[in-house]
């Protein structure tokens with residue numbers, strides 16, 4: 001990021017936080033240049049950028065003023081899915097989204113990958129090459145089924161922050177969180193079982209359930225507090241629900257952190273109906289506020305919570321390194337791990353264990369939390385600027401996903417076709433529902449800083465949304481005049 005972009009982001013953040021109010025005069029170019037130790041032209045470029053984003057207005061011979069702001073859109077209301085067991089659909093759409101990830105020149109607005117260009121990842125590259133250069137034959141052999149003890153020890157230590165007191169022996173290393181989820185589902189459920197999920201819910205969870213012939217009940221979910229416990233209780237009373245799968249910390253796609261008392265109440269409810277919880281904590285360390293929130297696993301005294309996580313979002317998905325803490329399902333989980341992949345790649349396990357042991361992990365996390373929080377502020381400003389007023393947006397408390405609810409009449413599948421022609425990928429809302437709901441919603445990613453290209457893409461997307469709304473208006477049949 002250049003100096004002027006950095007300065008522009010900083011000023012945008014201050015405007016967003018209300019430190020500079022609409023109509024207020026901003027500091028002069030000279031003042032800012034002294035304050036930040038940058039040249040006059042850097043400040044001027046930063047101001048031009050903010051002017052382009054319509055956050056500030058120049059007044060000849062008076063300086064720059066904060067532009068009037070559109071109100072921040074409200075948060076989406078509690079979702080209302082059909083609460084009965086359904087077969088999971090949407091695989092073709094998920095597979096298309098994943099294919100687009102590989103297309104060069106496509107701008108990935110709907111991607112779930114973290115930023116991989118940060119300098120705090122350099123020690124990880126060094127660890128990988130140092131270990132590879134040792135040419136130790138162990139690296140090319142099979143690893144132990146449970147994973148390298150060095151890494152399991154580091155994972156158990158990291159989990160102390162989430163309230164979990166674990167021994168190394170309780171942790172199994174997996175090939176990403178995907179494998180952890182797959183092992184968890186197989187260890188807890190049988191084909192034909194029913195599992196309750198948040199609605200909307202990460203499509204990877206649902207497609208894994210589909211692969212094992214499991215039906216889901218989509219439970220209403222609040223974009224600030226998570227799964228509705230009242231609706232879940234009703235589902236337990238009506239159906240033999242075997243497990244509940246949740247992403248309670250920095251939920252994908254809604255971004256909420258479930259409050260601690262609700263985590264406790266969820267566990268009590270699940271205990272009452274003697275079911276299991278599969279908890280996905282893959283974003284738990286990317287909360288904007290520190291210390292990070294606790295996991296439900298940390299409250300679990302009878303081993304019914306299976307915790308799944310990975311380094312895919314905090315470090316890099318290409319490492320394919322995750323873990324599972326299977327509780328009372330440990331023996332079955334070990335068998336499922338053997339069935340799935342047998343063992344995990346040794347080299348990356350040792351490199352990550354070394355990276356954490358040398359103290360590089362926490363500074364990297366600190367940097368990423370600030371980085372994503374800043375990106376979110378800019379993205380929210382841009383959505384406010386380019387999208388029509390009658391939308392709802394979430395207030396993510398961490399990670400890098402924003403959920404946008406458009407008017408009911410807008411079909412994001414049609415928008416997606418338009419965007420694809422422009423080489424822009426978006427994640428349509430129906431991917432996050434077993435039954436294809438949320439066709440009027442989108443998930444936008446802010447893992448990468450907003451470039452000019454991103455802003456152009458958002459402006460195009462916003463204009464398409466507006467067009468779709470007008471088209472629908474014109475499609476309405478004129479009312480028949482009757483006597």
Ligand SMILES: Cc1ncc(COP(=O)(O)O)c(C=O)c1O
Nearest residue numbers: 112176177178202252282310312
């Ligand atoms: C909630 C959630 N769980 C699991 C995964 C998969 O993680 P991994 O790449 O470690 O398999 C993702 C990736 O997008 C995710 O968002």
